[in-house]
Amino acid sequence: MMRLRAKPVMKGVAQGEAIVSRMPISFTGGMDPDTGKIREPGHDLEGQSVAGKILVFPTGKGSTTGSWQFYAAFKRGNAPKGIINANAEGVVAVSAIITATPMVHQLEKDPLSCIRTGDYVTIDADNGIVEIQKRTAERGC
């Protein structure tokens, strides 16, 4: 198991299966609140659902109305249960705050190279720690 220090954005603890994107995400237009699926054409997670997962991606992008979309997805049970960003930006941070979704960023190592889709990840944002259990035996970052 790998433990990494991280900076909390929204406190709380969440654990689950990771889904990792190498591309920024826009919640307005980019994620369907009725399914939790990423629907931006050409996105590396296009067609995949982030519902109930630990969502790992570089940063947010797009319309500032994204926090309303994320809130609706959350209330409909289709939001990720934890968020790890390389560097947080305003829309994603606000989305986490208003839904009490545990969120961290600025990890001591790049989360995009340390975490793979399918790894089991625990975000302990109260203590600023991310724990990663690799799904496969590959060497860590």
Add this chain to the structure above:
Amino acid sequence: MELNEKQKHMLLGDRGHGVRKAMEILVAYGDCYGARRMIPVTSVHMAGNFPVLMDEGIEWLEDLARDGTQVSVFTTKNPEMYDFEQVESLHIPTIYQIRQKRIHEALKALGLVLTYSCHHYLVGNVPRFGDHIAWASSGSQVFANSVIGARSNRDGDHVALAAAITGVIPEWGMHLDENRKGGMVIDVSRLPMDTYGPADYKALGWHLGKLVGTHIPVVINLPKDIHIEGIKGLLYTLTVTGAAGLVHLVGITPEAPTLAAAFAGSPPQTPDVVPSQRDVDKAFLEISSSSEEKIDMVIFGCPQCSIQEVQEIASLLDGRTVHPDTKLWICTSRWVKTLCERMGLLERLGASGARVLCDMGAADGPHLYLREQGVRVIAINSARGSYYAHNLFGMDTWFGSTEDCIRSAVSGKWEGRK
């Protein structure tokens, strides 16, 4: 981030649940951008209406207001879905009326000034040069930064409302001098500016938005007598295809009386952008998304029409009649509609078959029910309105000048560029 005693108490919940939630939002938001402290705001504007909020957003607003939480700063509100006094004649479905009423009641409880207008700077929300503000509406935000010289980031509604409630905003981005320096020169001297009307400025803005990236554009060689509608056309469209929050219009923007002042001592490394008329012509055509000649509707008011624009439409329509199969709507604020009534414009426009509607804009709210009422192809003189009506509501759109749109309303077919 450093908080003073009052702000710490807000965060602890001493001032109630709504105030604590607001301060939590601001602290997390400020931390993301490395803000060191909170600064007071003097003016706030909230944007979202039902298509953006959805049912869950309405619940969020109701929850925020439940313990009597109110805004502490002058806060205005963007347009809603329909004219509050025309519910029957617009055939607004009950499901939308119920939701609209809940939004209205929640905003009233929170203490917002219920302008339902996106030209809020024409109806009383006028910051002054150097004021720190939180305007959640990308078009008016860039207008505030670039024309008034007030300072606003591209804040979303949650941040804007949190600022309105607490009276403060994290100090980062556009609030700081060092982030307001120009980063890219745009020289418009090769364009035939003396022939330019608002629609041409919108096409220019569409083209430029795609080029500016994260740079702050500095536009030089604009005509000295450029009309405010030209400035609005350029700025409001730039934020559709780009993310510029501030555009230095040299000789117009208060911080940019000269090119040197726009750079504040550090000239940009990027080469000058010199758009050609061919670029602007290409952009002009790109804004339209339709290929069908017959139009169902002409809609004006993104942003809502000023009294001058309504007067212009009325003169262009005098003695002519809107085609029986085509609607012509002019969306504006209640303030301007009242003026129209007093000045006999409602009657004049009505005689030609046009309607003046208020509390709503031409970009988003009405398309929700217009589509259900069979409206599919629209003509509009706003590039921004065309973009949102097409991308958020699936409308087929034609973009052109006000004159193009009026000729099309009369013939029932698109008469502008295609």
